[in-house]
Amino acid sequence: MEISSATPTPHFLFVTTPMQGHINPARRLAARVMASMPSARVTFSTAVAAHRLMFPSNTDDQEDAVDDAGVLYVPYSDGFDEGFNPAVHGTGTYKERSRAVGRETLSAVIAGLAARGRPVTRMVYAFLVGWAPAVARAHGIPAALYWIQPAAVFAVYYHYFHGHDAQILASFCENDDDAGPDAGTAALPGLPRLKSSALPSVVSITSPEHPHYLLLDMMRELFLTLDEYKSKVLVNTFDELEPDALRAVAQFELVAVGPVVPDPDEASTAASSTDLFPRDDGKAYMEWLDTKPARSVVYVSFGTIVSMSKRQEEETRRGLEATSRPYLWVARNGADHDGTQGMMVEWCDQVKVLSHPAVGCFVTHCGWNSTLESVTRGVPMVCVPQWTDQPTVAWLLEARMGVGVRARVDGEGVVGRGELQRCVETIMGDGDDAASVIRAQADGWMGRANEAVAGGGASERNLRAFASELCCAVIGDA
Structure with missing residues (x-):
């Protein structure tokens, strides 16, 4: 135009x-x-x-x-x-x-x-x-x-701040293992019944003294602002992944524009000048990956915000070693733990790693950015959610997409070594039927995700329409 x-x-x-x-x-x-x-x-x-x-x-x-x-x-x-x-x-x-x-x-x-x-x-x-x-x-x-974050998380927050808070909080008070399929679940408009373990952690907060209450308070302010200003909502998701959730809040127009993830070669362009953390050229770990067979490496990263406890770090290391598979682990003190089986680094170019043919599994905290990067590269995931939207992301990966396995935690919230080994083997087991199904699902969702943002895809069309809408409005007001 x-x-x-x-x-x-x-x-x-x-x-x-x-x-x-x-x-x-x-x-x-x-x-x-x-x-x-x-x-x-x-x-x-x-x-x-x-x-x-x-x-x-x-x-x-x-x-x-x-x-x-x-x-x-x-x-x-x-x-x-x-x-x-x-x-x-x-x-x-x-x-x-x-x-x-x-x-x-x-x-x-x-x-x-x-x-x-x-x-x-x-x-x-x-x-x-x-x-x-x-x-x-x-x-x-x-x-x-x-x-x-996912459209499902938007819908949960909206309903929490619009009359469904008591129902949501009640689901956290019930035992998920109680008799009956609806025990420990919340039934929210436009969404399937969700167990409390699939809800964003922030909606379980009841006390202003909670260390994450500030986040709940800021989310409340956001949704009050939305009620006042009726903003259009662009969502980093795609229609095929969340068709119902995108329409679960009739009061707002939710427009899917994702998955918004970088290209594999982005590190050499815009991203390299706008990252908040120290970067290196990645030569060592990429050369290490080059020596490994296809789909043989377990990639591990739990994000940059939540610190891993000493016990969880030890259980993770023991669980990875028990798989006898090579692993690349991103950890803040990674340089202290290199071994013959695994390589640990303090930072890596995650998209390049996930795009490498040697990577067969991603052990992740289920941050939405990391999740979409993995989905668009066809890498199945072991889900170890920590907080905020991550439990809902884990539900999407396991229950809705079939591309992930959620790790069970013990009474201290730690994923034990045996549980981690079980989850990795479920995804990477040689000749295992379950692993084959998960791999096929990962390949299928990779195709659908990339089609959404390709030229003529649903998300690409949505973004163009959003931009063009403004262009026409500017011309009309001129």
């Missing part, structure tokens, strides 16, 4: 919290929006602390940074420019300070862009910046939420 010189150029502003798991999917969607509409401008704004980590060579926070996709990066301040530390700042200070300072400084970002001849015409915000739509409204800018 050709835009006249008198018409404002479509300009998307992406806003997110300073967390790697939020920055990555938002940045990747920003790049896709730019690719789908080359005439548009795209700016990305996260808090100063993360911006500094992404662009360490910039000596001035106001200095422009542009990635290889052409996305401009301009930070806002959340009041914690050196980074938020709960132990130092206390969780009670974060919400109010980040909202007050964030509103003021994001407003200044938008005003500054307009003064430079780059007026913002649409904001896309990730959750946990529930204050962002108020800033957009003050500047007359339409805003859309980018939901970076």
